[in-house]
Amino acid sequence: MICPHCERNLLRKERVGDTCSHCHRSYALDPKTNALRLNDLRVRRITAVLTDGGRIGIVPDQLWYALSRKRLRDSEYGQGCAAWAFVAAAFAAGIAFFAQVPGLLIGSAALGLVGMGVFVAQGLGAGVGIPPVPRESFPAHVLTLWRAVYGALPPGVIDTEGSADDPSGPAGAAGTTAVLVCPDRAVIAFLVADGLPARHGLAVVLSAEEARAVPSKGPVLVLHDSDADGELFVRRLRDALPGRTVIDVGPPLRTVRTRPQAVPYRDPKRKPSPADMRLLTELGTYTPQELKWLGKGWRFPLVGLPPARLLAVVDRVAGQVTRGVDPDRRRAADLGFLTWPEQAGPDPVGGR
Known part of the structure; x- marks a missing residue:
């Protein structure tokens, strides 16, 4: 990960506690610990594109979608479960073969079926298009962390928290066409x-x-x-x-x-x-x-x-x-x- 402050390439051991070990400054997002795999530089870069270089303002929901697009294209449904199921099945089969324990063969077959089921589900598109961070959860998962470090939302993002129920003003005001x-x-x-x-x-x-x-x-x-x-x-x-x-x-x-x-x-x-x-x-x-x-x-x-x-x-x-x-x-x-x-x-x- 690149430090957003000193731009040094940081290994995991060099960014303990979301703090750069070189410039000793905190950052908001670590791609290894957030569901959208974000870092501060990516958020700034995409925000600059969405706001047309600061020409317009955007709302948090627009930033949520833009930061989720890459993950929406891909499915990671059950990848860890499938891998561990196949590994466990192979391990159990090995023990059953060498130790002559027939019961383990049944367990191995069951684990193999679980892994195969997850693998088939992946092929059928399970998990594709489902946001890893729901739209309504985005402020708490991303923007709250950003505020804690930088004291405000990313430049150009409009703060819509606590806004009135009718943001357009009274309906039928003078001049309504x-x-x-x-x-x-x-x-x-x-x-x-x-x-x-x-x-x-x-x-x-x-x-x-x-x-x-x-x-x-x-x-x-x-x-x-x-x-x-x-x-x-x-x-x-x-x-x-x-x-x-x-x-x-x-x-x-x-x-x-x-x-x-x-x-x-x-x-x-x-x-x-x-x-x-x-x-x-x-x-x-x-x-x-x-x-x-x-x-x-x-x-x-x-x-x-x-x-x-x-x-x-x-x-x-x-x-x-x-x-x-x-x-x-x-x-x-x-x-x-x-x-x-x-x-x-x-x-x-x-x-x-």
Whole structure:
């Protein structure tokens, strides 16, 4: 491991107690002792990419996904168990052969079957896509350690702890021209912190009920994960808001699945219900392979999109929609006051 302070290459014996034996300064993360195999330099490097060199702020959930991507691609399901089962089986078989103990042969065969079962499960993809650190546990497992050493979050990461339930301010405030609905509080906090709702006069809400409470007849923009819940969220929102223009701004599932940099994850506890799968099937817009994929609980989360790209897409769509609703904004756009340049550069998701 490289010391984040003096940049010396440290052996395990040279970093006892999470302290460099050369510069005697503490660090936050040791790849040998945390589930994501992180070190401080990697966290800083990825944070710099996600924030576009400090141009935008990000929320902890976006950092969680970026730091988990490598582990989500690989499965380490039962690797230690399989290895020890095979070793124990060989050891027991050896003793049984030389000591003439028939009972050990049965035990050896049982251990061999256990190891083979784990090996087969690995081949079938068991453990692939399951985060080693759940999203909700990331602050305690990583950010708390970081705060203890550096006194603050990594540069550019927004502190969302203790934030208000409604980060966008009172719904239906003066100047509201449209409504943005997103069930992910972290994504709302990200958009609000980077000024997007205020820029376009958007009321930002979490649900259809909150959208109905906004005294605006303007269009409704919907942001959602690319998963079974997200795909059905748009349909249910349209049913709940008859007569309103509902625009799906979420990333299309079919498009995201074809991107080599996109890494899905799954939560075995959040598989869609049979009723939800029937609704998805009735839509007639998904292939059997896509339905099978959704049914296993796979998802592409909004927090997994490159933050700068997510901000640019929502910014562009919101600008187009609100300019058509608000005459003052339309005139300002014609004069060029509300045009926002695209940021060219490498794909932050792929550049790990």
